[in-house]
Amino acid sequence: MRPLLSVQGVSKRYGAHIGCADVSFDLYPGEVMGIVGESGSGKSTLLNCMAGHIAPDAGKVIFDTRADGPKDTVTMSEAQRRMLSRTDWAFVHQHARDGLRMGVSAGGNVGERLMAVGERHYGDIRGKATDWLERVEIDATRVDDRPTTFSGGMQQRLQIARNLVTGPRLVFMDEPTGGLDVSVQARLLDLLRGLVRDMGLSAIIVTHDLAVVRLLADRLMVMKSGRVVEAGLTDQVLDDPQHAYSQLLVSSVLQV
């Protein structure tokens, strides 16, 4: 089996400060990988380098494209990268308002991504949008309401619908449950798990919440000061951490 995403020696500096340094890993189809570490550990920089939001200073991000097989997304043209981010890639932001158009209706938010890949039939687009709102448990009667009238949890679910409607193969998530209260988090986690399994998605989830990675991620990378200090099977890294920093991270979680 060929990796869906192969990250090779990715580094990014901000002046003298290291964003992330020499990160390499392969992600296979259907795998969900978590990236944990404290604020400033470089996990968001790495995610943005992989998703094409930031150009890394060094390294390759090779994605197995549907049409042409493995291609380095760092060196491909801006137009090609933009096409990828509308079709095979999805990006779920921590704050739903960063990933939604707040002035457009819920149905419009979902339909917009379909139009971006060439769908033109109004009835089809509205039908698919309504279908996706139901899949993320938003009542179909809300299709014409703006996301400004939605709760935080609903906005996050709408962002997920908008991202998944085009059937992406790889989803980048930046703290997808951050800022939501715990009961809403649980519901979102359950939804994400089901979608990942039913659609065979691969995903990379950046979070500082170890409970979230335990439930969602197959594999885990622990970052500190821009470097990966430990990587492995999620439950193994959490239950038998090897690196001093991972041990500190796991033992610092408050028990409830």
Place this chain on the structure above:
Amino acid sequence: MIQLKDVSKTFTLHNQGSAVIEVINDVSFDVAPGECVALTGASGAGKSTLMRMIYGNYLTQAGTIRIGDVDIVRAEPREIIALRREFLGYVSQFLRVVPRVPTLDVVADPLRALGVPADQAQERARTLLAQLNIPERLWSLSPTTFSGGEQQRVNIARGFAHAYPTMLLDEPTASLDAANREVVLSLIEEAKGRGAAIIGIFHDEAARARVCDREIDVSAFTPGLSSSSEAVGQTQETAA
């Protein structure tokens, strides 16, 4: 089916003066298809630790642990994930689930992960839940609110949903009443009957005597814990 060779483990506690604790030293044993082997030894002897190493949950520093064709000690995460999905089942002492997921889906989940259609997976889940005497009115509720014994039975139902060729059972009969204990023991016998290789931890001696073919005293491999001289470096055959 399961083969441990020269297996050792240490814990290094970096944040507590880098203390190195040797927990398992040089264990070797095999489990054949249709065989159930019990891990024994006093509390703290390392039974659960050894079981977690076999599941790949704890990292093993030396030796090989073969489950079918895969060496858990050297396998990539995705190989271990595939092995756990298809080949290696594990009933732990505690149920760990996403909150708010109905019990029926929790039990059907291992089958859904294998690509079994939802209706078939749920049918199997219903059969197991009924067999383990979980009242039907609870099936649509999340098991997070259940009593300890009920959670344990949900965990067992989940563990037996798929016919894994190899299984690890950590205290499967603890906190169960006589009737449910009997159901669990017959599930284990059934699994043995279809050729599953099983490793179990049972504090319940009668249960152990009934389903286990051999015992391995883990304290014999725990540095500084070797209780009795005759146990050192040997596996013991039980009368059963």
